[in-house]
Amino acid sequence: MPQIQIPSPLRQYSGKQASVNVPAKTVGEALAGLVSQHPDLKRHLYTEDGKLRAFVNVYVNDEDMRYLQKEATVLKDGDTISIVPSIAGGC
Amino acid sequence: MLKLSQSDYLSLRQHGEETYPHECCGVLLGRFDDNGAESVSKSVSRIARCGNTRADSPHNRYQIDPRELIRIQREGRERGEDIVGFYHSHPDHPAQWSPTDLAEAHWFGCSYVITSVDKGVATITNSFELTGTDEADKKFVHEKTEVV
Numbered sequence: 001m002p003q004i005q006i007p008s009p010l011r012q013y014s015g016k017q018a019s020v021n022v023p024a025k026t027v028g029e030a031l032a033g034l035v036s037q038h039p040d041l042k043r044h045l046y047t048e049d050g051k052l053r054a055f056v057n058v059y060v061n062d063e064d065m066r067y068l069q070k071e072a073t074v075l076k077d078g079d080t081i082s083i084v085p086s087i088a089g090g091c
Numbered sequence: 092m093l094k095l096s097q098s099d100y101l102s103l104r105q106h107g108e109e110t111y112p113h114e115c116c117g118v119l120l121g122r123f124d125d126n127g128a129e130s131v132s133k134s135v136s137r138i139a140r141c142g143n144t145r146a147d148s149p150h151n152r153y154q155i156d157p158r159e160l161i162r163i164q165r166e167g168r169e170r171g172e173d174i175v176g177f178y179h180s181h182p183d184h185p186a187q188w189s190p191t192d193l194a195e196a197h198w199f200g201c202s203y204v205i206t207s208v209d210k211g212v213a214t215i216t217n218s219f220e221l222t223g224t225d226e227a228d229k230k231f232v233h234e235k236t237e238v239v
Contacts, residue, residue, distance in 0.1 A: 005164070008123070008173055009199035009221075018168075044225065055197050057157040064157065082161050085197035087177050090114060090145070090152035091184035 002030050002075045005082040013040040027060060028071030030081055045083070055086040093176065093202045093218045094237045095119070095135035103138055104206050104213035107180030111211045113149035117141045118160065119176035119202060120167045133175040133202055139163045152191070153179045176202030176218075183208070186215040188231045196221045202234065 001021045006014045014020055020037065024030035031052075035042040045056055052058065058065045059082040065073050075081075099119075106115040121135040141159050145152040155177070164174055177198070181189075186207035188196075196203060199221050206216040218236045223229035 007164075007198065008175070009197065009201065018173075055195075059157060059161055062158055062161065082157075082164070084157040084160055084164075086154070086157070086195065087116070087118075087160065087198070088145070088152070088154035088195040089179060089189070089192035089203070090148070090195075091181040091189050091191070 001077075002079045002081055004030060004034055005080060007083055007085055009085065010041060010044055010083065013044060014038045024075060026071060026075060027058065027065050027068075027073040027081060030075065031058070031071070057084040057086060058082070059084060092132040092235045092237060093119075093135065093204070093220075094132060094239060095121075095138075097238055099135055099138045100216070100236075100238045103178045103204065104216055106140055106178075107182075107206045107208040108211055108213050110143070110149075110180065111208050112182045114143055114145075114151065114153040114180050114182060115140070116143050116153040116155055116177065116179040118155070118163050118174055119178060119204065120163070120170075120172040121175045122171075122173055123175060123200070131200065135175060136172055137167075137170075138178065139167075150182055151184075174198070174201065176204060178204035178206070180206045180208045180213075183210065186217040188219050193229070193231055196229065196231070197226075199223060199229065203231065204236075 022033035118139040120137045219231035
């Protein structure tokens, strides 16, 4: 069962859990399962029209899902999905 | 409040001097201390230097590669550490958050430490906590930095 790592700013919406196990065959199913279990996460991950927010990076192990098959990326046993909000800025 | 050791404080400032005239960036690892209703302070146990992926504009922009962050996060988790914030420098610019800093900040509850590096010398270091509940109401609040 894939494990989803929840970043610290979102743990207040995941019952304070740092990781959540969700039965899923694809990344899309895993994220859908996550927001189904924890509905308050949805608005922080998705825009109102259902798209993943641009600053939300989703990695399958060390690969950005955007460069795999996006939400259709097939998961294997032991895969870890990491939700990583962007870190950037500047003067 | 952000608590960090003298060693980590000096190290993050020195990082900015080394990368001058470009912005440096890094991660603060440690723990969140829940002080009850008053506040949640953060104690830094380690800092992790990162590369600045904004090679197109490193003198006034920084970005941390998410893969680097995932590695740092995983290694931190093995030591019982969490990501409690980030640091970066402002070359020849005040140690104050900019509109770009706020627009690009998404780690609510974490500290964003900014050091001004004037002509290659670190001067002021300030820390700001990202408060709010979502993108619509987020703001930076200056917080006390305790160097121990």
